[in-house]
Amino acid sequence: MSNQLNDSINSNPEFTLVGIKNEQILEKCLPGDLAMWFFILAELTVFAILFIGFAVSEQLNAEMFIEGKAKLHQISGLINTLTLITSSFFVALALNAMHKGDGKKSAKLLVIAKLVASVYIAVKVWEYMSLFDQNIDIETNTFFTLYFMITFFHLMHVLLGMVILIFIAMKAANNEYNASNISGYESGASYWHMVDMLWIILFPLIYVI
């Protein structure tokens, strides 16, 4: 029954059941809770203001920002970008496993995602420590005020995301998610991808340009 239904859906975009077309069904698929997406939009807005503020400040204090960026460790920024992308990748794989009903595999993939993300945290802490060793802190100048504010704010989001992933992994390991009850999992995964997406904008803005 299920296989026949699957074949009908995949082979015929005009397939209908109870008056709902296949394309219409796909259109309706917003992963996770609607409330989480509004929260994500709010977070993106806050970060957009910070990013634009950073860019405007750089134009007003060009030399200070060039000197400040020269003191940052670009390779650590690159490593952090690669780790967050990889962590997001494992979360996407974990969600796939959960969609297929394999809670144990999903939990294992989430643990890998968190281990990879912990590299980000270690590198970030090392980066802060090496700046403190050079007597650079949040009060040094406008560049470092913005640098510490934006990157620390992002780090807090990573930590919150990791807490969310821990809860999701525990529930997934106990097979508490199923086809009709996976919204919480999808919401947590979407939040984690948002954290990744924000770093993808933050990295070139602070470390590359």
Place this chain on the structure above:
Amino acid sequence: MAYGRYALDYSLSTYLCDLTFMQTINSNKKNTLSWLWLMALTVISTFIGLVINNKALFIASVLFIVFLKGQQIIDIFMELAHAPKLWRRLLLGYVTLLPIIIGFIYIL
């Protein structure tokens, strides 16, 4: 009766949503290709300054890569490729408009 029909339609649509979602969107191969593409773009954007000397072109290239990476995350990792158009457009609008605004600030 009317409420019963609504509940039936709703549960079926939820089931079908999950079913089609699983088969047409979620693909480990697609995720893996997207991950490799994102990794490659990250390395390119980090070192693109070594080959592009023009400041405006360099900034535009880096910000264009931000858009490409954002689009991958939104459509593949966040699985919004088949989400309601409004939400996909909102997120894609973010990774399009923000780099454009930042680009204008730096280049103009």
